[in-house]
Amino acid sequence: MNNQTKMLSASSIQAIGTVIAAFETTPAIIPEEILRDQLIVYGNVLQGTGNALLADTEEADSFGRLGNQVQASGNIMVAWGYLIEMKEETKTTLASKGSLLQAVGGGVVHSAELEKPSSLLKVYNVSGNLLQIIGNSMQAMGGYRCCGKVDKRGKKTIRLAGYTVNLEDSV
Template identity: 45%
Template sequence: MDNQQKQQIGGVIQAIGTVISAIANTPISVLSDQFQEDLDLIGNVLQATGNGLIADGQIPFSLKRIGNEVQAIGNTTVIAGMVLPLEDDTSQVLNIKGNLLQAFGAGVVLGVEFENELGDSASNQGITIISNLLQVAGNSLQALGGKYELDHPNEDKSYSESLIFAGSWIQAVGAVISALPRQ
């Protein structure tokens, strides 16, 4: 498999993972809490795998590669918070930090795109900017929702859940846009 194929396959896997996580963070009363947690875990594993493949297909030591590696580390941090036997607050902190790492990683990729000169692929560059901007915003909203929930444990969770829900779907839209084939 060549580097371009790794990046394309990684982008599709990442997009599938973000959509699965977004479904898991959608308040659907017919799904059990355990099923939604399992979906979120699967989604984050797919996101980490996808980001890892994208990074592996990029030029070593490029900022884009580092950004995708940081996103994979962010997903791994979220996964650790889900599977390790930790106190609820510690798991929540790992989830918040994992989402912030994902936002930071997407921000690094976004910054590289702003630095690049516009060339023949100006539309591709615009798509990359929009998709990473959406992922930065989505992950940031998820982290904000988690932080609000952590800071207000005795309050109604509808506000924090709505931030996490919106952030999950915004991130998913960004990942899907990123995975779309381009010319």
């Protein structure tokens, strides 16, 4: 399989995984929580597979490869949180951190894409990466809003990268 065919296949697998995982957030369409949890696992495994295949199309030691590998790690982290029996708060925290990893990986891929020569494909890739970064960041913050701790003043906070973030003032 040539590199361009592999890239197209990988992007398609990743996109299909994204759509499948998105159904998890639509209880009106899929009311059964168990089925929604399964969709998030299948969706993230497909996204991770797509990202890993995309990483394989990039040059060794490139930011594009690194970013796709980080994204794949985030996808696997989210899936793992739904596969292992654990408290709901731990599951949500793991999913949020996995989403943050996906956003960081997307940022690395995005910066690598900006270095490439101008083309229509570059416009699509830059736009797609930016949407992924925004979407993954929103998913992560949604999880943190749900599972933050209430401090002495009654404000909801989280610990993120060694800092305490007040969720009520962050948006």
